[in-house]
Amino acid sequence: MGFGPFLLLALMEGLVTAAVLSLAAVGLSLVFGVMRVVNVAHGEFFMLGAVIAWFVAGLVPGPAWMAFLAALVLAPLVVGALAAAVDGLVLKRLNYDPEATIVATIGVMYMVQQAALSFYGPDARPVAAPFDWRFQLPWFGYSGYKLFVVAAAVAVLLAVWLGMTRTRAGLVMRATQVDRDVARAFGIDVERVYMGTFALGAGLAAMGAVLYVPISQAHYLMGHDPLLLSFIVVIIGGLGSLRGTLVAALVIGLSDGVISMFFSPTLAKILATLLVAMVLVFRPQGLFGAKA
Amino acid sequence: MLELRGLTAGYGPVTVLRGVDFAARAGEVTCVMGRNGAGKTTLMKAIMGIVPVSAGTVMLDGQAIQDLPAHLVPGKGLAWVPQGRRLFGPLTVAENLDVGGLIRGNRAKVRDHVLALFPRLRERLNQPAATLSGGEQQMLAIARALCLEPKVLLLDEPTEGLQPSMIALIREAVLRLKAEGVAVVLVEQRVEAVLRMADRVAFMAHGSVEEVAEAAALHPGARQFADFVGV
Ligand SMILES: Nc1ncnc2c1ncn2[C@@H]1O[C@H](COP(=O)(O)OP(=O)(O)O)[C@@H](O)[C@H]1O
Ligand SMILES: [Mg+2]
Numbered sequence: 001m002g003f004g005p006f007l008l009l010a011l012m013e014g015l016v017t018a019a020v021l022s023l024a025a026v027g028l029s030l031v032f033g034v035m036r037v038v039n040v041a042h043g044e045f046f047m048l049g050a051v052i053a054w055f056v057a058g059l060v061p062g063p064a065w066m067a068f069l070a071a072l073v074l075a076p077l078v079v080g081a082l083a084a085a086v087d088g089l090v091l092k093r094l095n096y097d098p099e100a101t102i103v104a105t106i107g108v109m110y111m112v113q114q115a116a117l118s119f120y121g122p123d124a125r126p127v128a129a130p131f132d133w134r135f136q137l138p139w140f141g142y143s144g145y146k147l148f149v150v151a152a153a154v155a156v157l158l159a160v161w162l163g164m165t166r167t168r169a170g171l172v173m174r175a176t177q178v179d180r181d182v183a184r185a186f187g188i189d190v191e192r193v194y195m196g197t198f199a200l201g202a203g204l205a206a207m208g209a210v211l212y213v214p215i216s217q218a219h220y221l222m223g224h225d226p227l228l229l230s231f232i233v234v235i236i237g238g239l240g241s242l243r244g245t246l247v248a249a250l251v252i253g254l255s256d257g258v259i260s261m262f263f264s265p266t267l268a269k270i271l272a273t274l275l276v277a278m279v280l281v282f283r284p285q286g287l288f289g290a291k292a
Numbered sequence: 293m294l295e296l297r298g299l300t301a302g303y304g305p306v307t308v309l310r311g312v313d314f315a316a317r318a319g320e321v322t323c324v325m326g327r328n329g330a331g332k333t334t335l336m337k338a339i340m341g342i343v344p345v346s347a348g349t350v351m352l353d354g355q356a357i358q359d360l361p362a363h364l365v366p367g368k369g370l371a372w373v374p375q376g377r378r379l380f381g382p383l384t385v386a387e388n389l390d391v392g393g394l395i396r397g398n399r400a401k402v403r404d405h406v407l408a409l410f411p412r413l414r415e416r417l418n419q420p421a422a423t424l425s426g427g428e429q430q431m432l433a434i435a436r437a438l439c440l441e442p443k444v445l446l447l448d449e450p451t452e453g454l455q456p457s458m459i460a461l462i463r464e465a466v467l468r469l470k471a472e473g474v475a476v477v478l479v480e481q482r483v484e485a486v487l488r489m490a491d492r493v494a495f496m497a498h499g500s501v502e503e504v505a506e507a508a509a510l511h512p513g514a515r516q517f518a519d520f521v522g523v
Contacts, residue, residue: 168394171383175391178380181342184362185372186440187395 005139007258014257016146016215019153022249023208024226025233026160026242027201033240034177034197036098037091040105042205043227044112045083049075049206050218051120054127068130068214075210076203083202087195096194109223116220124222129214149211156207157246164242173197177240232272236279238289247288251275293318293475294339294370294444298348299358301338308334310499311348316444316475321466323486323507324479325521326496332479333375335496336446340372341365352444367395371442375449375479377433381422385413388421388432392439399439406438409465427458434465444475451485463489483517486510495520 001009028042053071060067086108094100133144164170176183176193184190205226216222233252237244252272259268279286299312308331316322324332337343339350341362350358352368360368380388389406393399407414410431416424421432430450437445447466451459466489470476480486486493490507495516505516 171387171390172394174383174387175380178382179378181337181362182372182374182378182380183391184342185340185366185374186391186436187363187366188391189361189363 001139005137006261008137009140009142010258010261011254012142012146012257013261014254015150016253017256018250018253019150020208020212021226021229021233021253022157022246023153023211024205025230025237025245025249026157027204027208028230029234029237029240029242029245030160030173030204031198031201032234033242034173035091035096035194037096037101037198038098038105039198039201040102040227041086041108041112042105042201042230043223043225044109044116045079045202045223046205046209046226047116047218047220047223048079048082048112049209050127050213050216050222051116051220052078052206053210053213054120054125054218057127064128065130067128068210071127071210072207075206079206080199080203084195084199087198091194091198092191113220113223120218120220122220124217124219126217127213143215146215149215152211153208156204160204161242169196229272232276234286235276236287238286241286241288244286244288248286293353294477295351296339296348297351299335299338299345299350300347301334301343301345303334303343307346308343308499309338312496312499312501314494314501314504316477317491318443318475319470319473320491321470321476321478321489323490323493324477324496324501325481325486325493325517327520327522330496330520331499332496333448334499336372336374336448336477336479339365339446340370366440366442369440369443370446371437371440371444372446373433373437373448373450375452377429379421379429379433379436382420384418385421385424385432386417388436389439392436396439396441402439402441406435409438409468410435410461427454427461430454430458430462431465434462438469442474444477445469447476447478449479449481451480451482459485481521483512483521487512 024042024046028039031037031039052075056071056074057067060070090104090108091101094104129145131145134141135144164173172188172193176188176190180190229252233245233248237248255271256268259271294316296312296314299309300307302308312335324335326332334343338345341360345358348358349356352370357365357368380391389403393402396402412428413431413435416428421429424432434450450462463485466476466478478489487507487510493505493507493510494501495503497520502520503516510516
C-alpha cells in the first residue's frame with residue numbers, strides 16, 4: 001500500500017475514534033458547562049453503556065441488529081437514569097460544590113467499577129456488530145460498520161446541537177449555565193435542569209460506548225481511556241464550549257489515528273498530552289473557551 | 293401589595309438583613325437608599341428567594357411567599373433586575389427575552405409590548421447580549437424582567453454607570469410602569485434621581501430599614517440623605 005492510501009486509512013480510523021470520543025466528551029463538557037461539576041465517573045457511564053450492550057445482546061433473540069438497536073435505546077436510558085439517581089442522592093446533597101463533587105464522583109467511579117466487576121466479571125467480551133458489510137476501496141477493504149459509527153455520531157451531535165440552540169430545554173440549559181441564580185429568578189427549576197443535564201451527559205457517553213463496543217470489547221476497566229481523552233478534549237476545546245469540544249475531538253481523534261498508524265500509539269498519547277500542556281500554559285481557557 | 297415583616301436573611305452563617313420591615317404599593321415607586329453594604333442587594337435577593345430567609349415574612353397580595361423555592365417566586369408576580377444587569381451574555385437579545393417570558397404564555401404579544409418600551413432592542417434581537425452597549429444592556433435587563441408581566445418590579449441600581457441620556461430613558465420606563473400600576477422598588481443612590489421618581493423612600497443601614505419618608509417631604513438637603521447616604 002502506498003503512502004496516500006495508508007494515510008487515508010489512518011484518517012478513517014482517526015475519524016472513528018473522533019466520533020466515539022466526541023460523544024463522550026460532549027457529555028462531559030455539557031455537565032461541566034452547565035453544572036460546574038467535574039464528573040470523574042464519566043468514563044464509568046461509558047463502560048456501563050458497553051456492558052449493557054453485552055447483556056442486551058444476550059437477552060434479545062434474533063439478528064444482531066435487533067439487539068444492537070435495543071442496546072442503543074436502552075443503554076442511554078438506563079445509564080441516564082442511574083446518573084439522575086447519582087445527581088439526586090449525591091451531587092444535589094453536596095449543593096454542587098465544585099470541589100466536593102470531584103471527590104464524590106471519584107467515589108462513584110470506584111463503586112460503579114466494582115459493581116461491574118461483581119456482576120459482569122473481569123473478562124473482556126465481544127459484542128457483535130449489527131451488520132458486517134465491508135466495502136472495497138481500490139487499495140483496501142473497510143468496515144462499513146465503522147463508517148456507520150461516524151454517521152451515527154454526527155447525527156447524534158447534530159441533534160444535541162439543535163436541541164441546545166433551538167429548543168426550550170436547550171435555552172433553559174444555556175441560561176442556567178450562564179447564571180443559575182438569575183435563571184431561578186425567571187422560573188427555571190435549576191435542580192431539575194441539573195438532573196436532566198447529568199442524565200443527558202451520561203446517556204451520551206453510554207451511546208458512544210454502544211457504538212464503540214462492536215469494534216472493541218466490553219470490559220469493566222474500559223472507562224479509563226474515554227475519561228482521560230474526554231478531559232484532554234474538553235481542556236483543549238475550552239470548558240463548556242460545545243464547538244470547541246467537537247473541534248478538539250476531531251483533532252485528537254485524527255492525530256491519534258495518523259500518529260498511531262505511522263509511528264506508535266504511545267507517541268500519539270505523548271503528543272496529545274503535550275498539546276494539553278501547551279494549551280494549559282498558553283491558553284488556559286481552551287481554544288474556544290471564554291476568558292475566565 | 294408587597295409587604296415585608298421582620299425579614300432576617302444572610303449568606304450561610306453571616307446574617308445580613310436583621311428584621312427588615314418594608315412595603316411597596318401598586319402604582320408607586322418606592323426607592324431604597326443606603327450606603328454600600330447596607331444590604332439593599334441582599335434585600336432584593338431575599339425577596340426573590342435566592343438568599344435564604346431565616347425569619348420574618350414576605351407577603352405578596354396577602355400570601356406568604358418567603359418559603360417558596362426561588363423558581364416559584366416569579367410566577368407569583370415578582371421580577372428582578374439585578375445589580376450589574378447579569379444578562380445571559382452569550383445568548384441573543386431575543387433569547388434573553390424568551391427566558392424572561394419562559395413561564396408566561398402569550399410570549400409574542402408580551403414581547404411586542406416590551407419592545408415598544410425599548411425600540412432600540414428590536415434592531416438587535418439576534419445579537420448576543422454581551423455585545424450591547426451598557427445602556428442597551430440595562431434596557432434588556434429591564435425588558436427581560438418585564439416579559440414576566442410582574443406586579444412588583446425590583447430594580448437594583450439600574451442607572452449605575454450609565455450616560456445621562458440612557459438614565460433619562462430608564463427613568464421614563466420606570467414612570468411608565470408606575471402609571472401601568474406596577475409596584476416598583478428601586479435601589480438608587482443619586483438624590484436628584486430619587487426626588488424625581490420616588491413616591492416614598494426607605495432608608496437602610498446595617499441590614500435594616502431605619503426610616504421611611506414620603507418623597508414629597510424630602511428635599512436635596514434633607515437630613516436623611518446626609519444620615520443614610522452621606523451626601
Ligand atoms: N455572597 C455573599 N456572601 C457573603 N456576604 C455577602 C455576600 N454578598 C454580600 N455580602 C455582604 O452583605 C452585606 C450587604 O451587601 P449588599 O446587600 O450587597 O449591600 P448593598 O447592595 O446595600 O451595597 C455586605 O456586608 C456584604 O459584604
Ligand atoms: Mg447593591
